[in-house]
Amino acid sequence: MPKAAAVSREATFGARSATSGPGRRAWMLGPALVAGVAYLDPGNVASNMTAGARYGYLLVWVVVLGNLIAWLVQYLSAKLGVVTGRSLPELLGTRFHRKGTRIAYWVQAELVAIATDVAEVIGGAVALQLLFGLPLVAGGVITGVVSLGLLAVQRQPRTFEFVIMGLVAVIAVGFVAGVFVAPPHPHDVVAGLVPRFDGSGSVLLAASILGATIMPHAVYAHSALARDRFALTQLPIPRLLRATRWDVSIAMAVAGAVNVCILLLAATALSGAGGTDTLEGAYAALRDGIGPVVATLFAVGLLASGLASTSVGAYAGAEIMHGLLRTGIPLLVRRAISLVPALLLLVVDADPTQALVLSQVVLSFGIPFALIPLISLTARREVLGRYRNRVLTSAAGVAASLFLIVLNGMLLVMLTAGV
Structure with a gap:
């Protein structure tokens, strides 16, 4: 956004009245909790469960760093969405003057969206099979149909947020309960905070965890969710940004705690047990080792994560298409089309857990394409005016981007060399 536009928007916000009170503060929360459901999708579950089952507490530090x-x-x-009133895809669409550049960028973003759908639909299908014995293909179709119903609610943003937050509560209970039944030893948890790897397999899982934690589509979606929530608000920008920090902090605290608990549960209850590299095997091991209640809660949490995150993923995909290609298709039609790749994988009987983990690796390679433009735009005075990043903030963003790019490079070299 041009500097004059940013200043004009700030003046407009500043001229409006700023009411206060608990109700107003609660009203400002929500966008991050919706975007944050991307950090609790079945890809997270598969990556963290596999990491804990194979390597114990080794990669706890990766989960914490990722969060x-x-x-x-x-x-x-x-x-970006609050200050400019535009989403990241919209801003990129205006800056990529060549149509070919916009299309190329959209293609990689669309591949990320497809990888997201694969993880979420397969996760829901596995959960339905564990709970009710349904075939995976039937479970995938049911997950897709239910997600269509959730997207229909999206036309009422606040209702959509409440539905998603309700599913997040189910996810949290489902995945955290097991840690209270079989708590890890504090010394082991602390040891897992020391950064280190153990061969190419651990690097692969680290990239998968980061791909599942720092979801590119969540970056695109959050700017749009914040834009839509505060488009007509009467509060000044500084107050909106303070509320946004609280919103993000709450969402990331919930997501981080759940993800750590998933890995700790696997490290405590599944490490060294046979057949726990799959979600089905993990469910069976939890049922036999801790009890059917914990195993059932795990499966319910997995189902809720698939339903919630697939709806947010479809919303992000629609925003990416609209912002970059300046066109779009109805959200429900898009959701139906994006189900096809995931259902095809289920039809050909691909290993569900392996597909989930590899989908997260694809997401990790999409991170720089979302993160680098985000850091660049939020550091520019002509985009955010006086709300642009401080030097330390930009430095932290650059360091994070470099870390992710180097990690992905290491992964690529190791896989190519067959290490």
């Missing part, structure tokens, strides 16, 4: 980076990324994304 810290996610806080910075999601706040910057929301700030």
